[in-house]
Amino acid sequence: MEHTAGFSLPNSGHNRDAEASKMGMWLFLFTELLLFGGLFIVYMVYRSLNPEAFLLASFELDVTLGTFNTVVLLVSSMTIAMSITAIQKGNSKLSIQLLVVTLVAATVFLIVKYFEWSSKIHHGLFPGQELYASLPPGESLFFFLYFFMTGLHALHIIIGGIIIGVVVYRTRKGLISSEKYTLTENAGLYWHLVDLIWIYLFPLFYLIH
Amino acid sequence: MTNTALSLNYLQAKKGIFSWIFSVDHKRIALLYLYSIGTFFLVGVTLGVLMRLELLNPGKDIMEAQTYNQVFTMHGVIMIFLFIIPSIPAVFGNFFLPIMLGTDDVSFPRLNLLSWWIYIIGAIMALSTLLFGDGPADTGWTFYAPYSVKTGTNVTMSVLAAFVLGFSSILTGLNFIVTIHRLRTPGMSFMKMPLFAWALYATSWIQLLATPIIGITLLMIVAERVFGVGLFDPSIGGDPILYQHLFWIYSHPAVYIMALPAFGIISELLPTFANRTIFGYKAIAFSSLAIAFVGYFVWGHHMFTSGMSGPARIIFSIMTFLVAIPTAIKVFNWVATLYKGSIDVQPPLLYALGFIFQFMIGGLSGLVLGALAADIHLHDTYFVVGHFHYVMFGGTGFAFFGAIHYWYPKIWGRMYNKLVANIAFFILFIGFNTLYFPMMIVGLMGMPRRYYDYLPEFHLPNMISTYGSWILATGLLLMLGNLIAGSRRKREHIDRNYWKTGITLEWQTLSPPPVSNFDRMPVLPKDGPYDYDHKPEIKEKED
Numbered sequence: 001m002e003h004t005a006g007f008s009l010p011n012s013g014h015n016r017d018a019e020a021s022k023m024g025m026w027l028f029l030f031t032e033l034l035l036f037g038g039l040f041i042v043y044m045v046y047r048s049l050n051p052e053a054f055l056l057a058s059f060e061l062d063v064t065l066g067t068f069n070t071v072v073l074l075v076s077s078m079t080i081a082m083s084i085t086a087i088q089k090g091n092s093k094l095s096i097q098l099l100v101v102t103l104v105a106a107t108v109f110l111i112v113k114y115f116e117w118s119s120k121i122h123h124g125l126f127p128g129q130e131l132y133a134s135l136p137p138g139e140s141l142f143f144f145l146y147f148f149m150t151g152l153h154a155l156h157i158i159i160g161g162i163i164i165g166v167v168v169y170r171t172r173k174g175l176i177s178s179e180k181y182t183l184t185e186n187a188g189l190y191w192h193l194v195d196l197i198w199i200y201l202f203p204l205f206y207l208i209h
Numbered sequence: 210m211t212n213t214a215l216s217l218n219y220l221q222a223k224k225g226i227f228s229w230i231f232s233v234d235h236k237r238i239a240l241l242y243l244y245s246i247g248t249f250f251l252v253g254v255t256l257g258v259l260m261r262l263e264l265l266n267p268g269k270d271i272m273e274a275q276t277y278n279q280v281f282t283m284h285g286v287i288m289i290f291l292f293i294i295p296s297i298p299a300v301f302g303n304f305f306l307p308i309m310l311g312t313d314d315v316s317f318p319r320l321n322l323l324s325w326w327i328y329i330i331g332a333i334m335a336l337s338t339l340l341f342g343d344g345p346a347d348t349g350w351t352f353y354a355p356y357s358v359k360t361g362t363n364v365t366m367s368v369l370a371a372f373v374l375g376f377s378s379i380l381t382g383l384n385f386i387v388t389i390h391r392l393r394t395p396g397m398s399f400m401k402m403p404l405f406a407w408a409l410y411a412t413s414w415i416q417l418l419a420t421p422i423i424g425i426t427l428l429m430i431v432a433e434r435v436f437g438v439g440l441f442d443p444s445i446g447g448d449p450i451l452y453q454h455l456f457w458i459y460s461h462p463a464v465y466i467m468a469l470p471a472f473g474i475i476s477e478l479l480p481t482f483a484n485r486t487i488f489g490y491k492a493i494a495f496s497s498l499a500i501a502f503v504g505y506f507v508w509g510h511h512m513f514t515s516g517m518s519g520p521a522r523i524i525f526s527i528m529t530f531l532v533a534i535p536t537a538i539k540v541f542n543w544v545a546t547l548y549k550g551s552i553d554v555q556p557p558l559l560y561a562l563g564f565i566f567q568f569m570i571g572g573l574s575g576l577v578l579g580a581l582a583a584d585i586h587l588h589d590t591y592f593v594v595g596h597f598h599y600v601m602f603g604g605t606g607f608a609f610f611g612a613i614h615y616w617y618p619k620i621w622g623r624m625y626n627k628l629v630a631n632i633a634f635f636i637l638f639i640g641f642n643t644l645y646f647p648m649m650i651v652g653l654m655g656m657p658r659r660y661y662d663y664l665p666e667f668h669l670p671n672m673i674s675t676y677g678s679w680i681l682a683t684g685l686l687l688m689l690g691n692l693i694a695g696s697r698r699k700r701e702h703i704d705r706n707y708w709k710t711g712i713t714l715e716w717q718t719l720s721p722p723p724v725s726n727f728d729r730m731p732v733l734p735k736d737g738p739y740d741y742d743h744k745p746e747i748k749e750k751e752d
Contacts, residue, residue: 007729011392013235013307013314020316020391027383031421038425038455042440049588127436137439144438148429202614 018182025186029193032156036197039149043204046141053138058205060125061146062116066206070198071113076105077195080164080188090178094169099168101185102191106161113154117147146205153201156194162188218622218721220221234724239304240620241325246296249332253287254685256373261644261660264671277661278347279362283352286367290374291332293605294463297299298416299381301612302322302409304620308386308715309403311394311733312453313725316735324380331374335438338370349659351460354441354452356440358433363436368427375420375427378466382416385409396733397517403713403738404493408473411497415462415469415504416618423459426452457508465504467601469497471608472539475561477713479543481552482558484710486739489542496535503532510579514588522581528662529579534743536572540565555708556630560611563638567603571596574649589659592652598645610637613692618707622721625695633691636684643677706747713738717747 048055083098124144134139147162167187170176176184219236229237249608260280263270272280303321307314328421340347342363348356352371357364366369389410393402401412429440430452439445441452472493479485509517509525517525543565552558575584575598587593647670652658656667663671703720713729714723734740 007727009311009725009727009730011312011394011396012725013312013316013318013388017316017391020387022315024383024387025392027386027417031379031383031417034418034421038422041455042429042451045448046500049448050446080530127432127438127623133437140439141446144432144440146438148432204306 003046011145016180018180021182021186022189024089025189029189033197036149036152036200039145039202040200041150043145043149046138046145050138051068051139053136054142055209057139057142058208059137059141060123061119063206065112065116066202069109069147070202072105072109072112073195073198076102076109079105080191084184084188087171087176087184088178092174095184096168096171099164099171103161103164103168105163106157106164110154110157113150117150149201150205153194153197160187160191160194163190169206184199217434217723218719222584222724231322232313233314233322233442235303235307235314235318235321236326236620236722236726238321239300239302240446241705242243242295242299242303242328243323245329245332246292246300249287249291252336253284253292253742254682256284256287257630258678258682260284261675264663265675266672267663267665267668269661272661272663274345275347278349278659279345281659282346282349286346286371289350289463289467290371291335293467293601294378295328295381295611296467296609297474298385298409298412298466299325301405301474301607301616302381302385305616305715306388306409307392308405308718308722308726309406309648309713310389310392311397311714311731312388312392313727315384316391317384320380321384324377324384327373327377327380331370331377334366334373335369336587338366339626341720342366351456352427352430354394354430354433354449355443355447355458357430358442358579362621363664365431367646368430372424372427375424378416379420382413382420385413386417389413394731394733400491400494401733401737404476404487404490405470405473405713407494408469408476408497410468411501412469415466415501419459419462419466419505422455423463424659426455450512450515450517453512454508457511458505461508461511462504464600465500467605469500471564471605472497474608474612474615475543475564476539478557478561478615479546480739480741481615481708481711482553482555482561484553484741485548485550486737487542487547488545488548492538493542496538499535500532503528503535507532507659513581513584526579526581527545530576533576540569540572543613553708553710556616556627556634557615559610559631559634563634564607565612567599567607567641570646571599571601571604574585574599586655587652589657590652591648591656591658594649594658595652598648603641603645607637607641610634610688615668616715617692617695617706618703619715619720619722621696622703623695623700624703624707625691625697629687631701633684633688636680636687638684640677640679640681640684644674644681645677645678645714647671671718705749712741712744717745 079098079101083095083102086095086098120126120143121129126132127140127144128145132143135143164187166186167176170183219234227690229241232241238503257270261278263272263277270442277740303315309527344362346352346364346367347360347362348364352368353365357368358595359608389402389406429749432438433440433442433447437445439447441447441449443449476487506526507528509521509528513525574592578593578596614630651667651670652672654667654670656663705718706716707718708716717731718727732745734745735743
């Protein structure tokens, strides 16, 4: 810093350090995995206690919509990875376009999720509603976990979308370039995590029979 | 500009409240933490003294049973989440980790500030239950379901506060890990790092890997309270034992979040005041990691009486005993460090010795509780209360006080009165043992914890214990008064190496340090951080 005229440390915490930022992001992703890990444990325990109820309840979910959303997310993961390559090669315009495609995919995912959720809520399956209260214990837990885990996941989609929006803004301003693209990479890492968690949620709720 | 700026230290560089609460300087953030943590500690102490007052005589003394339940819950929540978990890492870790590594800040200075703000928000949420809603939680700090789901008190807010505080803890841990990996001064390999940095490294990993579990568990409690989803309430198909598992998966490792940094402090204090190298550097460094690792697999020992299969209990019991090995390695190495050292008895050393004595009692009583047969008798008795206060307060608390007395001249560039500090230590030491040792005895006699009343045959030890709490409070006030009085003294010149025998890098810079920590490149001793045979010469002024 400017205060120490004539002397500055080579290893300053105020230096730009892409490695440090990425390491920080990886560590943060670790904590995210564990956050969902707690829920996976709960799912595992209650599924093994109520296998039939979980099976019955899972028939209520629409596999087609779930599959569609999975494809959407996988594609968005690909586009954000491509956007990182684009910025590495100095093509900020293409990078921005690919990021916008990712954002569109995120929005599509959320819209589909909205229709899925609202049909369940319409049937009264949301925790606290009448039908929910009358369900046998195992089935109500299935729906609680469905809403809780996909809800938490959707929250992550929204946060990821905001981060990608920031990346778009900064790339447009020229703050992100082929010399300095750690933020794009970190946004990509985060987005892959969101994708990865969905890849586990999808079979757990929609596919296991 | 540059000349005057150079002569200003971090305390003088900028003025005004905003230059503090929005500072990204790790030293200022450390002090923000110190003042906020210190305040909450005093609130916690007050609640503790009130509890002891209630227990002075059998029957009702000063408060109703329900109030007592809320007071001990609040005492636990404040002391655990607001004081002891952040205490050493957030204050001394923040201040001295970068300096000991020879750098000018942590890797993410703004994230560091953010974690203090999150901490403050969490603290306000926790304390708001005193004023708003249906009163503070009465569940105990463990929030055990199904009671926490059913009680009318304001559990939701307390639980959300713990969730928010966990976030702050994660961010601090993340910052420290990256700092240790990326910002060590050239030439400082991992095996040449000070042991305090090693302890913080192990702690940070636990913070990172355990805290998310409690976060999600606490959110489930909120969901259960708001929607009645049937997760932990057996009457609607839930499993309360699952809650206990999830809770302790975090909260047992959290015990090491509280203890490991204290071990690091002791490993710094002893070489300085024995004026010789630490005995068994590698053993101490790796035993921290070993404790962090094994500590993950022992949570079940909190649940021996909750209902678990026989083999599970035996495995948890064996794992619990395993933790004793790396812990004992540390204690033996500390004692061996003192052996044949030229010991300089100063206030910080007294706290370190007090730590070793009290922590040993705490640790050994932990083994009693880890033994299955003994635990059946002692579970939820005052023996447990005595045990963890010996470990947490007698251990970590005393290490915290030792650290303040050790680094005081470095942090503020002033000095407290050493004679008063010594007297305060002895009052604290006597008060502490008078307060908590009778708890162990009364626990062995069978007095259960968490009741505001007790049978007449437990009267004598309870009385002694309450008297102890008054002695302890006196000692605390004297210590605090002495520290505050020291900071009001006229500023005098404090040498870089105040204790003459300090060897880690913080003793090579000015007291207090300049904004960017060093006014010249720090020099490492030749063979590791405690190489007293090749001490770098520390000149006061450049010639």
